[in-house]
Amino acid sequence: MVKIAPSILSADFSKLGEDIKSLDKYGADLIHIDVMDGMFVPNISFGIPIIKSIRKITKLPFDVHLMIEDPSRYIRDFVEAGADIITVHFEADRHIDRTINYIKSFGIKAAVALNPATQIENIKYLIPNLDMVLVMSVNPGFGGQKYIDYCYDKIKEVKKLADEYNRDMMIEVDGGIGKNNIKKVVESGANVIVAGSAVFKDKDIKNNISSLRGEI
Template sequence: MIKIAPSILSADFSRLGEHIKQLEACGADMIHIDVMDGMFVPNISFGIPIIKSIRKLTKLTFDVHLMIEEPSRYVEDFVGAGADIITVHYETDRHIDRTINYIKSFGIKAGVALNPATSVDSIKYLISNLDMVLIMSVNPGFGGQKYIDYCSDKISEVRALADIHNKDIMIQVDGGIDETNIRSVVNSGANVIVAGSAVFKNDEIDKNIKALRAGI
C-alpha cells in the first residue's frame, strides 16, 4: 500500500489544529512534520512545543523530519513530544549509526534522509537497521519547489538496495510531488509520498488527497 504523508509545513498555521483533524478525516496515513533550525537549512519551522500541543489532536503517525544540526541532542525531546518516526539527515550527523540506534532505543522508528546530491552508497551499511529512507527530491528548506528529475534514479537505487537488505523498509520521497508525477515516483520504488503544496494548495484537502491517490 502506498502511504500519503501530508507535510503540514504547507498548512495555514493559523488553522493548524483544524487542518490536522481534516487530514485524519480524509484518510491521510501519517503527518509529516518538518523541523528546521535555520542552520542546516535556510528556514525555521516547528519546534518541540508545537508538536507536543498538536499531538493530542490526532492518533495519526507523527513522522518527524529533523532538518537540524546535531539532531541526536534533541531526540529524547522529540520522542517526549509525540514523535512516532524520527528521520535525521545523513549530512548532519558524524555518528549516524549511533544516532539511529539511539532513536530506536526509545521504541520508535528511525529513518535517514538524503539530500538530492547525496549518494545512495552512504546508507549501504545502514539500510538493514533502518525503518525508513527519505529521499529529498528538492533541496530542503522550502515548500513549493519543483521535483528534481534525477531523484527518480536515486529512488530506484534505494529500492534495489532494500530488496537485498531490508524488503519491508519505507522508501519516502519528499519534494515537488503532485497528482501529475506521483505515479512515476511510485513506479521508481517509493511507497511513502510526502505532499505539502499539493494537499494544502486550497481548502479542498479531501479532494486533493483523493487526486493524489487517483494519480497512483
C-alpha cells in the first residue's frame, strides 16, 4: 500500500490544528514535519514546541524530517516531542551510522534523506539497518518547487537496493509531487509520498488526498 504523508509546511499556520484534524479525518497515513535550521537549508521552520503541541491532537505517525546541521544533538528531544520516524540527511551528519543506531535505540524508526545530487551508493551499507530512505526530488528548503526528473532513476536505484538488502524498507519521495506525476513516482518504486501543495491547495484537503490516491 502506498502511503500519503502530507507536509504541514504547506498548511495554513493560522489554523494548523484544524488542518491536522482534517488530515486525520480524510485519510492521510503520516504527517510529514519539516524541521529547518536556516543553516543546512536556507529557511527556518518548525521546532520542538510546535511538534509537542500538535502531538496532542492526532494519533497519526509523525514523520519528522530533520533538515538541520548535526542532527544527532537533538534526537532525544524530537523523540520526546512525539516523533515516530526521524529522518536525518546523509549530507548533514559526519557519523551517520552512529546516528541511525541512536535513533533506533529509542524504539522508533530511522531514515536517511538524500539531496537530489547525492549518489545512492553513499548509503548502500546502511540499507539493511534503515526503516526508510527519503529521496529528495527537489532541493530542500522550500515548498512548491518543480520535481527534478532524474530522481525517477534514483528511486529505481533505491528500490533495487531494497529488494536486495531490506525488502521491508520504505521508500519515501519528497518534492514536487502531484496528480501529474505521482503514478510515475510510485511505479519507480516509492511507497511513501510526501505532498505539500498538492494536499493543501485551495483549502480542499479531502478532495486533494482523494485525487492523489485516484492516480496511484
